Amino acid sequence: MEAAILVEDLRKTFGRGKAAKPALDGLDLTVRRGTVHGVLGPNGAGKTTAVRILTPLPRPGGGRAEGGGPDGAARPDEVRRRIALLGQHAALDEELSGRQNLELFGRLRRLGGAGAARRAGELLERFGLADTGHKPVRAYSGGMRRRLDLAAGLVTEPEILFLDEPTTGLDPRGRTEVWNAVRSLTGAGTTVLLTTQYLEEADQLADRISVLDGGRRIAEGTADELKSAVGGDRVDVVVRDAAQLDAAASVVGMAAHASRATTDPDRRLVSAPVTDRMAALAETVRALDAAGIDAEDIALRRPTLDEAYLHLTGRTTGPAESPAPAKTAEGESAA
Amino acid sequence: MTAHATTTRSTATRPTATHSMADALPAALTMPRRGFAHWARRPGQFAVGLAFPVMMLVMFAYFLGGGMAVEGGGDYTEFLVPGMLALTMAFGLEATMIELTQDINRGVLDRFRSMPIARSAILVGRSLLDMLGSVVSLLVMLGAGWAIGWRWHGTAAEAAAAIGLLLLLRFAMLWAGILLALVARRPESVQAVQILVWPVAFLSNAFTSPDTMPDWMGAVAEWNPMSATAGAIRELFGNPGWGGDSWAVEHSVALAVAWPLVLLAVLVPLAVRRYARLSD
Ligand SMILES: Nc1ncnc2c1ncn2[C@@H]1O[C@H](COP(=O)(O)OP(=O)(O)OP(=O)(O)O)[C@@H](O)[C@H]1O
Ligand SMILES: [Mg+2]
Numbered sequence: 080m081e082a083a084i085l086v087e088d089l090r091k092t093f094g095r096g097k098a099a100k101p102a103l104d105g106l107d108l109t110v111r112r113g114t115v116h117g118v119l120g121p122n123g124a125g126k127t128t129a130v131r132i133l134t135p136l137p138r139p140g141g142g143r144a145e146g147g148g149p150d151g152a153a154r155p156d157e158v159r160r161r162i163a164l165l166g167q168h169a170a171l172d173e174e175l176s177g178r179q180n181l182e183l184f185g186r187l188r189r190l191g192g193a194g195a196a197r198r199a200g201e202l203l204e205r206f207g208l209a210d211t212g213h214k215p216v217r218a219y220s221g222g223m224r225r226r227l228d229l230a231a232g233l234v235t236e237p238e239i240l241f242l243d244e245p246t247t248g249l250d251p252r253g254r255t256e257v258w259n260a261v262r263s264l265t266g267a268g269t270t271v272l273l274t275t276q277y278l279e280e281a282d283q284l285a286d287r288i289s290v291l292d293g294g295r296r297i298a299e300g301t302a303d304e305l306k307s308a309v310g311g312d313r314v315d316v317v318v319r320d321a322a323q324l325d326a327a328a329s330v331v332g333m334a335a336h337a338s339r340a341t342t343d344p345d346r347r348l349v350s351a352p353v354t355d356r357m358a359a360l361a362e363t364v365r366a367l368d369a370a371g372i373d374a375e376d377i378a379l380r381r382p383t384l385d386e387a388y389l390h391l392t393g394r395t396t397g398p399a400e401s402p403a404p405a406k407t408a409e410g411e412s413a414a
Numbered sequence: 415m416t417a418h419a420t421t422t423r424s425t426a427t428r429p430t431a432t433h434s435m436a437d438a439l440p441a442a443l444t445m446p447r448r449g450f451a452h453w454a455r456r457p458g459q460f461a462v463g464l465a466f467p468v469m470m471l472v473m474f475a476y477f478l479g480g481g482m483a484v485e486g487g488g489d490y491t492e493f494l495v496p497g498m499l500a501l502t503m504a505f506g507l508e509a510t511m512i513e514l515t516q517d518i519n520r521g522v523l524d525r526f527r528s529m530p531i532a533r534s535a536i537l538v539g540r541s542l543l544d545m546l547g548s549v550v551s552l553l554v555m556l557g558a559g560w561a562i563g564w565r566w567h568g569t570a571a572e573a574a575a576a577i578g579l580l581l582l583l584r585f586a587m588l589w590a591g592i593l594l595a596l597v598a599r600r601p602e603s604v605q606a607v608q609i610l611v612w613p614v615a616f617l618s619n620a621f622t623s624p625d626t627m628p629d630w631m632g633a634v635a636e637w638n639p640m641s642a643t644a645g646a647i648r649e650l651f652g653n654p655g656w657g658g659d660s661w662a663v664e665h666s667v668a669l670a671v672a673w674p675l676v677l678l679a680v681l682v683p684l685a686v687r688r689y690a691r692l693s694d
Contacts, residue, residue, distance in 0.1 A: 134528045137693040159530035170521030174452050186444045187529050215455065231525070 082145075083239055083270040084110035084133065089142035091128055091294075102128040104294035105142070110287075115261070115271040117285030119278065121392060125294040126274035127167055130243045133272070134164040163232035167243040169224045170231075171216045177227045178203060178212040185234045195234075202230040206260060222253025229260050239270045246280060258283060278384035288384075290391050298391045305387040312356050313386075314363055316349045317376040324349065327372050334366040335359045353379070438532035445539025446546060463509060464551055467502040468558045474498065474621060475562050488654025495564035496576075496653050497620030500644040502555055503548065503584035505611055507591030510544050511604045514595035523692065533690045541588050548584045552577065567652030576650035579670045583643045586674035589681040596688040620644055636662045639673035646670035 086108035092101045103125045110116040120126050131137055132144050135155045171180050178199050185195025203212040206226040216224060225245060232240060242261065246254040261284055265271060275281050281288050282302045290298040290305070298305060314335055318327045324342050327349045332340040336359070340351035353359035356379055367374050453460045471494070479490045517523040526536045566573050594607060617627075617635045624635035635641055645666030648655045655663070662669060 131524075131693060136524060136527060138691075156530050159528060162528070164525065164528040166521045166524055168521050170525040172448065172522060173520065174455050175448070179448075179451055183444060183448055184525070184529075186447070187441050187526065187531055189440065 081112045082109050083112040084108065084116070084272060085143065085145040086129065086133070087143040089129065089132065089139055089144050091125075091132060091137070091140040101294050103132075103140070103142075106291070106294060107296055108289055110270060110272055112270050113265075113268045114286040115265050115273060115284050117281035117288040118272065118274040118291055119276070119281050119288055119388065120274070120291035121276070124291040126291060127243055128294075129291075130164070130241050130272065130274060134158075134162060134241055161238040163235075163237035163240050165228055165232045165240070165242045165245055167247070169228040171224065171228060173217045174215060176213050176215055177208050177219070177223075177230075180216060180227060181231060181234060184231045188235045190234070198234055202233060205263075206230045207256070220253070221249050222256050225249060225253065225257055226260060229257065233264075236267070237269065239272065240264065242271060242273045244274055244276065247276065254280075278388055282384050290388065292392050302384055305391075306382045306384060308387055308390065311382075312353050312379055313350050313382055314353050314359055315376070315378045315380060316363065316367065316374050318347050318349065319373040319375045321347050323372050326370060327367065327374075330366045330370045330372060331363055334362040347375070352382075438535040438538065441531040441535035442539035442542060445536065446543040449543035449547070460547075463547075464554050467498065467505070467551065467555055470501075471495070471498045471555065471558055472562065478621070489563075491559075491563050492565070492653045493648070493655075494621065495559035495562075496648045496651055497618075497644045499552065499555055499559070499580055499647065500583060500618075500640050501615055501620045502551060503580045503643070504587050504615070504640045506544065506548055506551070506584055507587045507594070508604055508608050508611070509547070510540065510588050510591035511595040511598075511607060512601065514540065514592060515599060515601040515604060518595070518599050518692070519601060527689070527692065534686050537592055537685055537689055540592060541585065544588050544591075545581065545585060548581065548588075552580060552584075564653070568650055572650040572652070576647035579643055579646055579650070579667075582671070582674045583639065586639070586677040586681065589678060589685055593681050593685040593688060596685060596692060614638070615640070618644065636660055639669075639677065642666050642669035642673050 086106055089103050089106040089108075090101065091103040092099050094100055102123075106125065106129055108116075108118070108129070118126050118129070128137075129144075132139050135144070135158055172183065175183065181199035181202055182195045185198050186192065188195075190198055199212075200209075203209045206229065208223060208227060208230070211219070211223060216227065219227065229242075229245070245261070246257050249257065258280070261271065261273070271284075273281070273284060285302070287299065287301055288305060289296050298308065300308070314331065316327060316331055318324055321344060324344060324347060328340045328342050331337075331349045331351050335351040335353045337351040337353065340349050342349050360377070360379055364374075364377060367377075475491050475494055479494065514523075517526075523536070566576075568576075594603075598604075598607075617631060618624075618638040619635055619641040624632035624641070626632075627635055642662070645655060645663060646669070647653075649666060
C-alpha cells in the first residue's frame with residue numbers, strides 16, 4: 080500500500096500557559112494514493128488544523144505530517160508543488176471576475192500569461208462557469224463560488240487535493256454540483272482528503288473514513304465498516320399514536336432481543352438493533368399486534384452513518400462544545 | 415512534549431527551500447496586475463483615494479494658511495506643500511493594510527501561502543503595486559500644489575532627488591503597513607491605525623514649526639522621519655524651511671535617506687518572517 084498522506088502522532092496546541100488547548104492530540108492518519116479519504120468530526124475536532132498543517136500552513140507542534148513528500152515541515156515548497164488546498168471558506172478575490180481569479184492563480188503557478196488564460200478557459204468550461212466567468216465573484220452564488228474555488232485548486236493538476244468542508248453552507252443543488260466535480264477528479268488518480276460534517280457526504284464520496292474527536296482519531300474504516308460498528312441491521316417501527324411510543328419501545332426491544340430500543344418522538348419512531356433479521360421482523364409484528372399497538376410502518380434497514388457517528392462520538396452532528404477533555408490538557412502541560 | 419516532537423520542531427524551523435530573485439519576480443509581478451484589475455473595476459474608489467490628500471492640502475492651505483506664519487519668512491503655501499507631500503507618502507499605509515487584512519480574512523493569503531512561490535513574492539508584489547499607486551498619487555499632489563501657487567526653485571536634478579526621497583519614505587511606510595496588517599490581521603484594526611497616524615502627523619514639521627511646540631513635542635517632531643523628508647525636500651525644492659538650527663535640521667537630507675533605509679532594514683525581514691508564520 081502506497082501512502083500519499085502519512086500522519087503520525089500529530090500534535091498542535093493553540094494558546095499558551097493556562098489557555099493552551101490541544102487542537103490535535105496525537106492524530107494518526109494514513110491515506111492511500113488515489114483514494115478519497117473522508118475525515119469526519121464535530122466542530123472543533125481538529126479537522127481544519129490537520130488539513131492546514133498538511134498544506135503546510137502552520138508548523139506542527141509535534142509528530143509527523145507528510146503529504147506529497149516526506150516531511151512536509153522541512154520542505155514545504157516541495158509539498159506545495161504537489162498539493163492544492165480548498166479551505167473551509169472560499170478563498171477568492173471578490174473584486175475580480177471568475178476568469179481573472181483563475182488567471183491570477185495560474186500565473187502564480189507559473190503557467191505564463193497564455194497558459195494561464197487557456198487553463199482558465201478550460202476550467203470555467205468544466206465547472207459550468209463559462210457563461211458567468213466574466214462577472215465579479217462578488218455576484219456569484221454560494222455554489223458557483225465553491226465551484227470556482229475548486230477550479231482554482233486545479234489550475235495545475237495536484238497529486239493531492241485537500242478539501243476542507245467543501246459543501247458547508249451550500250443548498251442541495253450546490254452540494255450535488257460540488258460532489259460531481261469531486262467525483263470527476265477521482266478517476267484521474269488524484270488523492271483527495273475531504274473533511275466534512277455531513278455523514279452523507281462522506282458516505283457518498285469517501286473510500287475510507289476517519290472519525291475525529293478531540294484532536295484524535297476515534298475510528299476508521301469504510302462507511303460499511305463504521306456502520307457495522309453500531310451493530311447489524313435495525314428494525315424501525317413508526318407508531319400511529321405518539322402516546323403508545325413508550326409501550327412500543329418495550330415491545331420492540333423485547334421482540335428484537337435488544338437490550339434497548341431508541342425512540343424519536345418527533346417521528347413517532349422506535350428503532351432497535353436486530354441479530355436475526357427475518358425472525359426479528361416476524362416477532363415484532365406479532366408482538367405489536369398482541370399488545371394492540373397500531374403501527375404505521377415497519378421496516379428493516381442497515382444502520383446509517385449518523386447512528387455510527389452518534390455511537391462513536393456520543394453526540395449528534397450538531398454543534399458541540401469543548402472537545403478536549405480537561406484532563407488531557409493537564410497531561411500535556413505536565414509532560 | 416515528547417522527544418520526537420522536539421526533533422520535528424527543530425527541522426521545521428530550518429530555512430525553507432531558497433528561491434532566487436528570478437524565481438520570485440514573476441510571482442511578485444502578478445500582484446500589480448491584480449491591483450490594476452481592481453482599479454479598473456472600482457475606478458471611483460481609486461479616485462477617492464487620490465482626491466483625499468488633495469482635499470487636505472486645499473483645506474490646510476486656505477482655512478489655516480491665513481493664520482500661519484512661516485518662521486524663517488516666506489509663503490505658507492510654499493512651506494505647506496512639501497509637508498503635505500511627505501504626509502501623503504507616510505499615510506498610504508492604511509490602504510495597504512486594508513487590502514492585506516482583507517486577503518487574510520478571505521483566506522486568499524492562505525491560498526497564496528499554500529502555493530510554491532517564494533515567501534517574499536506576494537509581499538514584494540504588494541509593495542510594488544502600492545508604489546505604482548503612490549507615484550500616481552504623488553503626481554496628482556504635485557499638480558494640486560502647483561495649482562494653489564507652490565513652485566520649486568531648485569534645479570531639475572534637485573527636484574528629482576526630492577521626489578526620490580518622497581517615494582523612499584513611502585516605500586518604508588508601506589512595509590510598516592504590511593507588517594501591521596500581518597500582525598493585526600483583522601480589517602477592523604485599520605481604524606485604530608487610521609486614528610493613530612494623526613498625532614504622528616501633527617508631531618512633525620509638516621504643518622508648522624517644531625519651535626512652536628512644547629519642548630518634548632518639538633524634539634519628537636524634529637526627529638520624526640516624516641519631518642526629515644519634509645525638511646529635506648523643502649531644501650531641495652528651494653522652499654522655505656522652518657529655520658531651526660539643530661543637528662536634525664542641518665542634516666535633513668542625510669536623515670531623509672537614512673530613516674527609511676533603517677526602517678526598511680527592520681520592517682522587511684520582520685514582515686517576511688511574519689508572513690511565513692502567519693498561522694502558527
Ligand atoms: N488559530 C487558532 N487559534 C486558537 N485556537 C484555534 C486556532 N485554530 C483552531 N483552534 C482551536 O483548535 C480546535 C480545533 O479546531 P479546528 O478548526 O481544527 O476544528 P474543525 O474540526 O475544523 O472544526 P469545524 O468543524 O468547526 O471547522 C478548536 O477548539 C479551535 O478553537
Ligand atoms: Mg474546520
